[in-house]
Amino acid sequence: xxxxxxxxxxxxxxxxxxxxxxxxxxxxxxxxxxxxxxxxxxxxxxxxxxxxxxxxxxxxxxxxxxxxxxxxxxxxxxxxxxxxxxxxxxxxxxxxxxxxxxxxxxxxxxxxxxxxxxxxxxxxxxxxxxxxxxxxxxxxxxxxxxxx
Numbered sequence: 489x490x491x492x493x494x495x496x497x498x499x500x501x502x503x504x505x506x507x508x509x510x511x512x513x514x515x516x517x518x519x520x521x522x523x524x525x526x527x528x529x530x531x532x533x534x535x536x537x538x539x540x541x542x543x544x545x546x547x548x549x550x551x552x553x554x555x556x557x558x559x560x561x562x563x564x565x566x567x568x569x570x571x572x573x574x575x576x577x578x579x580x581x582x583x584x585x586x587x588x589x590x591x592x593x594x595x596x597x598x599x600x601x602x603x604x605x606x607x608x609x610x611x612x613x614x615x616x617x618x619x620x621x622x623x624x625x626x627x628x629x630x631x632x633x634x635x636x
Contacts, residue, residue, distance in 0.1 A: 497522055498550050506554060510538050510545075517549040524552035 491502055500520030507513055513523030525542065527535050542551055563569040590597070 510541055513551055514542055514545040517546045517551040520549070522550060522552060524554050526554045528555065 490500075494500065494502055499517075499522050503516065503519075503521030504524060505512060505516040505521060506524045506526060507516075508526040508529060510525060513525045516523035523546075525538060527538070530538060539553070563574070589595075
């Protein structure tokens with residue numbers, strides 16, 4: 489199954505595996521997919537070692553590195569951090585870049601948060617998941633403040 493994305497990334501099929509385990513990343517990349525190493529937990533020295541190991545073990549195949557900082561690290565110690573305050577931190581230059589990129593490649597804008605929540609709550613799998621994983625029963629949505 490080849491696609492434009494496969495061609496762009498130099499992979500054989502559109503399989504992406506995000507892992508903190510270099511062995512998994514290397515195996516997926518060697519097999520023709522795109523392994524991605526989660527790098528946020530590594531010190532700079534340890535990351536350098538992991539990347540060298542990957543370079544030596546992917547057989548020349550491409551792989552990725554996820555260096556995004558999770559919210560719990562980016563906001564550690566801050567109080568009253570929400571989506572709005574995090575969104576304010578995104579520079580206008582970045583917002584403009586993303587907007588132009590989406591327009592250039594004719595990508596539809598994402599649905600609103602309310603639309604997504606409505607769709608999720610209407611899915612039969614959501615009800616099934618609350619039976620299998622009781623912890624989901626207490627999940628609260630901004631548009632639905634009921635608790636089971």
